[in-house]
Amino acid sequence: MSAYQYDHQTIKGFIISSVFWGVVGIIIGLWISIQMWQPSWNVAPYFTFGRLRVVHTNILGFGFGVGAIFGLNYYISMRLTKRPLLFPKLARFHLYLFNTAIALAAVSLFAGMNQSLEYAELEWPLDIGIVVLWIIFAVNLFGTIIKRKEEQMYISLWYIIATVIAVAVLYIVNNLSVPAGLFKSYSLFAGINSANVQWWYGHNVIGFIFSTPILAMFYYFLPKSTGLPIYSHRLSIISLWSLVFAYLWTGAHHLVYTPLPDWIQTLAIVFTIFLIAPSWGSVVNGFYTVAPDWSKMRTNYLTKFFIFAITFYGLQTVQGPTQGLRVVSQLIHYTDWVPGHVHMGTMGWVTMTVCASIYYVIPRIYKTEIYSVKVANSHFYLVLIGQLIFSVSMWITGIQQGALWKAVTPEGTLKYTFMETLVKNYPFWQMRTVGGLIFAAGMLFFVYNIAMTIRSGNAISGPASKGVR
Amino acid sequence: MAGDIYKKPVMFAIVSTAVILIGTAVTMFIPMMTAQMHPRIEALKPFTPLQLAGRDIYQREGCNNCHTQTVRPLRTEVMRYGEYSKAGEFAYDRPFLWGSKRTGPDLARIGKKYPDAWHYRHFENPRKFFQESNMPAYGWLKENNLDPGDVKGHMDVLGFSYSEEEISLLQERNELDALVAYVQVIGTSIPRRRAVRTQGKTTTAEIKNPLAGNQAAIIAGRDLFEENCSDCHGEDAEGDIGPSLIDDVFLYVEGDLADDDYFELINNGTEEGHVEEGRTMKGGMPAFVGDMSREEMWSVISYIRYLKNKQEGKNRDG
Amino acid sequence: MTDDLDNIEDFEAKETAGKLPIGWLILFWGLIIWGVYYFIAYTPGISGWSQAKAYEESVRK
Structure with a gap:
C-alpha cells in the first residue's frame, strides 16, 4: 500500500447525494409525464406542470448530473494526479454546500421563483451560491492538478479542465441580471439579444455538463474496467480541441426561424453539423478500444454499459446536429421529438455512463465486490428498454405532430386545428409514462445494488475504517 | 513542443479559454455590441404595471414550458397563428419568452384574439372550451391580490414609466386580472391579421x-x-x-x-x-x-x- | 481491491496511438467542406438568401 490517502469520504458523499437526487428527479419526471395526458394530476399552486418541469430538469441536471460529476471527477483527478485533493476540508464544505443549494433550488422552483431561462431558472441569490460552488470545485481541482505527482495529464483531465472553465463563463454571463427584490430579477439582456445569450448558454451548458465531464468518465473508466487501452491518443487530441472550439458557435441552432439575424443561425448550423466529427471521434475511439476483445461485452458487465452509452452518444450527436438543419427544424422543432432526443442523451448516454462509473467506484472505495452482477444486468436491460420506449414514442409523435401542423387541404387551408393535433399525442404520452416506469424500475435495481454493496463494505471493514480514508 | 501543453495545466487552461472565447465572441459578444441585436418597432410600448405583473406571473407559473411566443416565417405557421414574429417586437422582454416546446399553441399573436371574458373562463377551466385540453386550470390566481409596492419596484428596475394612479388601481386587481392583461398585449404591436386576410x-x-x-x-x-x-x-x-x-x-x-x-x-x-x-x-x-x-x-x-x-x-x- | 496507483502508461495503446481511421478523416474534412458551402449559400450578405425572402416565395407559390 502507498502513502497516498484519497479523500473517499467526500466522494462517497457526492455519489450518494447524486443517487438520492436522481431518485427524486425521476419521481418528478414520472409525475409530469402523467400530467401531460391527465391534467387532474396538476395540484395548484406548487405542483402544476409549469413549476414541476423545471424542478425535474434542475434536480436531474444539477443534482444527479453535476453531483455525480463533482464526485467522480474528484475521484478521477486524484487517481490521475496520484495525490489526494489539495484541500480536503474545502471539498467536504463543497459537498454540504452542494446539497444545500440543490434543496433550496428545488424549494425556490416549487415556489415559482424562475428566471424563465432554460437550465438557468434559478434566481439570483442561488446563482451566487452556485458560482461559489463552482469556484470551490475549480480551486480544488486546479490546485490538485498543479500539485500533481504525475507529469503527464491524461485525456480525462483535459476534459475536466475544459468543463470547469466553460461552465463558469457560460453560467455567469447568462445569469447577469438586475435584482428586483430577493426573489425576482430582470435579465440584463432583452429581446432577440437575450434569446441569443440564453441559447449560447443553454446549448453549451448541455455540452459542458452532459458531454465533456461524462467523456472524462468514459475515457477513464472504460480502460480501467476493461483493462483495454484507449485506441488512439491522436484521435482524442483532435476530438477534444475541435469539440471545444466548435461547441460555442452553435447555440443559435435552437433559434432557427426566429427573428434572430439569419447569419448567426446559419453559422450555428454549420458548426453544429461539424460537431458530428469530434463527437464521433470519441465514439470511434471507444469502439476501437473494445474491438480487440469484444468478448468483454459478455464477460465484463460494465463494458456493455460503456459501449451502449457511447453508442447512444453517437446517435445523439448525429440526431442533434441534424435537427439544426433548417429543413428538419421546420418539421420537428417545438414538438415532442425534442424531449425524445434529450432523453436519449440523458437516459442513454449520461445515466448509463454515470451508473457504470459508480458501479466501478463504490466497491473500490468500500473495499468489497459489487453486491450482484445479476442485479446490475437487470438494471441495464430495464433502463435500456425504458429509454428506448420513451425516445421512440416521442420521435413518432413528434414527427406526426410536425406533419399535422403543416398539413393543408386542397383548397389551401389548414387541415387540423391545434386541438386535433394535440389529442393525437395522448397515446404516445401514455407510452412514454410506461417507458419512464420501466426506466425507473431499472434505476431502483441500481440503487438497491449500490446500497447492498455499501452495506457489505461497511460490514467487512467495520466502523473503524470511518474517517478520512 | 506542442505536446508539452498536456504537461502544463495552466497553459492548457489558458489555451482552452481562448478557444472557447472565439465562437463566443463571434456569435454572441460582438453582435451584442451592434444595433442589429437591439431593434425596436415604433408601435411597441413598454408594459403597463398591470401587464408587467401579469408577465411576472406568466414566468412564475412557467407558461413558457408549454407555449412558445414566436411565429416562424413558414406558410402554414403564419396561417395558423398570424404574421410571423419580427425582431423589434421583443425590445422590452427581459428576458425573451419564446419557449422551446409547443405542448399548447404558440401565443405570439394571442393578444386581442379573444375577448377578456374568454380568457377568464378558459383560465378557470380550459376544458370548458377544449374538452381534451391538458392545460392546468388557473382560476386560483383570482384568490391572490397584487402587491402594488412590488409591481412599482419592478417597474422602476425596468425603467418603464407609470402613473401613481395606475399603481394604486392595482389594489383592486388580482393575479388573474394581471395575467389576462399581459396575454392581451402579447404581439399586438404588429397587425395580426395581415397574412390571414389574404387567405x-x-x-x-x-x-x-x-x-x-x-x-x-x-x-x-x-x-x-x-x-x-x-x-x-x-x-x-x-x-x-x-x-x-x-x-x-x-x-x-x-x-x-x-x-x-x-x-x-x-x-x-x-x-x-x-x-x-x-x-x-x-x-x-x-x-x-x-x-x-x-x-x-x-x-x-x-x-x-x-x-x-x-x-x-x-x-x-x- | 487496494488503493493501487494508476499506471497512466496502461491507459493508452502504444502501437495505435497516432492512428486516425480513414472513415473518420473523410467525415471530418467532408463536414468542413459542407460547412463552407452551407455558410455561403445561406448567409444573406453573401448569397442574398434570407429567411424572409424564402417565406415570401413560399406564399407566392
Whole structure:
C-alpha cells in the first residue's frame, strides 16, 4: 500500500447525494409525464406542470448530473494526479454546500421563483451560491492538478479542465441580471439579444455538463474496467480541441426561424453539423478500444454499459446536429421529438455512463465486490428498454405532430386545428409514462445494488475504517 | 513542443479559454455590441404595471414550458397563428419568452384574439372550451391580490414609466386580472391579421351561400357550431361572451349581413377599429380560416340562418 | 481491491496511438467542406438568401 490517502469520504458523499437526487428527479419526471395526458394530476399552486418541469430538469441536471460529476471527477483527478485533493476540508464544505443549494433550488422552483431561462431558472441569490460552488470545485481541482505527482495529464483531465472553465463563463454571463427584490430579477439582456445569450448558454451548458465531464468518465473508466487501452491518443487530441472550439458557435441552432439575424443561425448550423466529427471521434475511439476483445461485452458487465452509452452518444450527436438543419427544424422543432432526443442523451448516454462509473467506484472505495452482477444486468436491460420506449414514442409523435401542423387541404387551408393535433399525442404520452416506469424500475435495481454493496463494505471493514480514508 | 501543453495545466487552461472565447465572441459578444441585436418597432410600448405583473406571473407559473411566443416565417405557421414574429417586437422582454416546446399553441399573436371574458373562463377551466385540453386550470390566481409596492419596484428596475394612479388601481386587481392583461398585449404591436386576410377570400362565385337551406349542411353546421361557436355565442346562439347571432344586430348595427360578409367575419375574425360594410368592429372574434374549411364555414352560416329563422318564427307566432 | 496507483502508461495503446481511421478523416474534412458551402449559400450578405425572402416565395407559390 502507498502513502497516498484519497479523500473517499467526500466522494462517497457526492455519489450518494447524486443517487438520492436522481431518485427524486425521476419521481418528478414520472409525475409530469402523467400530467401531460391527465391534467387532474396538476395540484395548484406548487405542483402544476409549469413549476414541476423545471424542478425535474434542475434536480436531474444539477443534482444527479453535476453531483455525480463533482464526485467522480474528484475521484478521477486524484487517481490521475496520484495525490489526494489539495484541500480536503474545502471539498467536504463543497459537498454540504452542494446539497444545500440543490434543496433550496428545488424549494425556490416549487415556489415559482424562475428566471424563465432554460437550465438557468434559478434566481439570483442561488446563482451566487452556485458560482461559489463552482469556484470551490475549480480551486480544488486546479490546485490538485498543479500539485500533481504525475507529469503527464491524461485525456480525462483535459476534459475536466475544459468543463470547469466553460461552465463558469457560460453560467455567469447568462445569469447577469438586475435584482428586483430577493426573489425576482430582470435579465440584463432583452429581446432577440437575450434569446441569443440564453441559447449560447443553454446549448453549451448541455455540452459542458452532459458531454465533456461524462467523456472524462468514459475515457477513464472504460480502460480501467476493461483493462483495454484507449485506441488512439491522436484521435482524442483532435476530438477534444475541435469539440471545444466548435461547441460555442452553435447555440443559435435552437433559434432557427426566429427573428434572430439569419447569419448567426446559419453559422450555428454549420458548426453544429461539424460537431458530428469530434463527437464521433470519441465514439470511434471507444469502439476501437473494445474491438480487440469484444468478448468483454459478455464477460465484463460494465463494458456493455460503456459501449451502449457511447453508442447512444453517437446517435445523439448525429440526431442533434441534424435537427439544426433548417429543413428538419421546420418539421420537428417545438414538438415532442425534442424531449425524445434529450432523453436519449440523458437516459442513454449520461445515466448509463454515470451508473457504470459508480458501479466501478463504490466497491473500490468500500473495499468489497459489487453486491450482484445479476442485479446490475437487470438494471441495464430495464433502463435500456425504458429509454428506448420513451425516445421512440416521442420521435413518432413528434414527427406526426410536425406533419399535422403543416398539413393543408386542397383548397389551401389548414387541415387540423391545434386541438386535433394535440389529442393525437395522448397515446404516445401514455407510452412514454410506461417507458419512464420501466426506466425507473431499472434505476431502483441500481440503487438497491449500490446500497447492498455499501452495506457489505461497511460490514467487512467495520466502523473503524470511518474517517478520512 | 506542442505536446508539452498536456504537461502544463495552466497553459492548457489558458489555451482552452481562448478557444472557447472565439465562437463566443463571434456569435454572441460582438453582435451584442451592434444595433442589429437591439431593434425596436415604433408601435411597441413598454408594459403597463398591470401587464408587467401579469408577465411576472406568466414566468412564475412557467407558461413558457408549454407555449412558445414566436411565429416562424413558414406558410402554414403564419396561417395558423398570424404574421410571423419580427425582431423589434421583443425590445422590452427581459428576458425573451419564446419557449422551446409547443405542448399548447404558440401565443405570439394571442393578444386581442379573444375577448377578456374568454380568457377568464378558459383560465378557470380550459376544458370548458377544449374538452381534451391538458392545460392546468388557473382560476386560483383570482384568490391572490397584487402587491402594488412590488409591481412599482419592478417597474422602476425596468425603467418603464407609470402613473401613481395606475399603481394604486392595482389594489383592486388580482393575479388573474394581471395575467389576462399581459396575454392581451402579447404581439399586438404588429397587425395580426395581415397574412390571414389574404387567405381564403371569398371568390366572386360565392357572394351567396352555396349551401343555403341545404339540410345536410344545416346538420353538419350544428355540430360545427357546438364545437367551435357555442362556448362564446351560447348553445342556441343567443349570445354570451360574444353577441347573439339570432337577433337583428350585427357588429352593433341594426340589419342583417350579406352572406359573403358573414363568411369573411368567420374566416378572418374581427379586429378592433376595422370597418366592414360601414360597421366598426370591436375585436374579440378569432379567425377560423385555419380551423374550418370553406364548406364548413358555409355550413355554419346555414345553421345560424336556420336558427335565426326558427327564432323569428317563434317571435311571429308568440 | 487496494488503493493501487494508476499506471497512466496502461491507459493508452502504444502501437495505435497516432492512428486516425480513414472513415473518420473523410467525415471530418467532408463536414468542413459542407460547412463552407452551407455558410455561403445561406448567409444573406453573401448569397442574398434570407429567411424572409424564402417565406415570401413560399406564399407566392
